Amino acid sequence: xxxxxxxxxxxxxxxxxxxxxLLLGCVLEREINGETLRVRIVETEAYDQTDAASHSYKGxxxxxxxxxxxxxxxxxxxxxGMHYCCNVVVxxxxxxxxxxxxAVEPIDDISFNSMQNNRPNGVSGVQIANGPAKLCQALxxxxxxxxxxxxxxxxRLLPDxxxxxxxxxHAKRIGxxxxxxxxxxxxxxxxxxxxxx
DNA sequence: AGCGGGATTTTCT
DNA sequence: GAAAATCCCGCTT
Numbered sequence: 001x002x003x004x005x006x007x008x009x010x011x012x013x014x015x016x017x018x019x020x021x022l023l024l025g026c027v028l029e030r031e032i033n034g035e036t037l038r039v040r041i042v043e044t045e046a047y048d049q050t051d052a053a054s055h056s057y058k059g060x061x062x063x064x065x066x067x068x069x070x071x072x073x074x075x076x077x078x079x080x081g082m083h084y085c086c087n088v089v090v091x092x093x094x095x096x097x098x099x100x101x102x103a104v105e106p107i108d109d110i111s112f113n114s115m116q117n118n119r120p121n122g123v124s125g126v127q128i129a130n131g132p133a134k135l136c137q138a139l140x141x142x143x144x145x146x147x148x149x150x151x152x153x154x155x156r157l158l159p160d161x162x163x164x165x166x167x168x169x170h171a172k173r174i175g176x177x178x179x180x181x182x183x184x185x186x187x188x189x190x191x192x193x194x195x196x197x
Numbered sequence: 198a199g200c201g202g203g204a205t206t207t208t209c210t
Numbered sequence: 211g212a213a214a215a216t217c218c219c220g221c222t223t
Contacts, residue, residue, distance in 0.1 A: 081205025
């Protein structure tokens with residue numbers, strides 16, 4: 001036993017604002033077109049049903065029903081007429097909570113190159129995945145993955161290195177008009193892929 | 198470096 | 211009918 005591995009279901013047990021920082025450092029493994037892309041999560045934001053900025057705030061709807069389902073599933077929403085963003089559903093079934101994945105870092109060159117090819121107009125460098133809609137485009141995540149179980153192919157969430165607390169920055173959220181002051185955005189200190197530093 | 202606007206469609210009022 | 215958990219481009223300091 002070289003390292004103690006955490007099970008996904010254990011990691012997702014608790015309050016959403018406690019789980020959001022724990023997802024930093026976890027790996028997303030996306031299988032697409034015969035390739036396996038691996039990225040590390042470097043920035044997250046917490047949302048739950050007590051929060052005026054959350055899609056689950058006004059109760060369950062057709063769009064948000066995945067947020068009210070069991071933990072460990074993917075909630076994908078479409079916004080601004082052109083963008084997808086993805087969340088990891090947490091919390092007990094019946095409670096609407098999820099963690100928005102805001103930025104990821106490719107783990108190897110194969111992942112980096114494929115992700116860059118998935119982004120239009122020669123976007124390169126950290127720009128390929130330093131935002132919630134950017135990473136969805138880079139990893140080909142759209143509404144067909146809404147409600148997907150993250151323990152299965154073609155998209156898995158794998159607990160990995162726990163990021164030490166001293167390397168995690170705790171900040172206000174970005175891009176929302178309500179409840180802006182809730183310090184529910186988390187990112188890895190100094191990581192180049194973090195958005196809007 | 199920073200601000201402002203346009204793209205474009207789903208979702209809810 | 212309006213707003214939206216965004217991104218990108220162009221213009222101004």
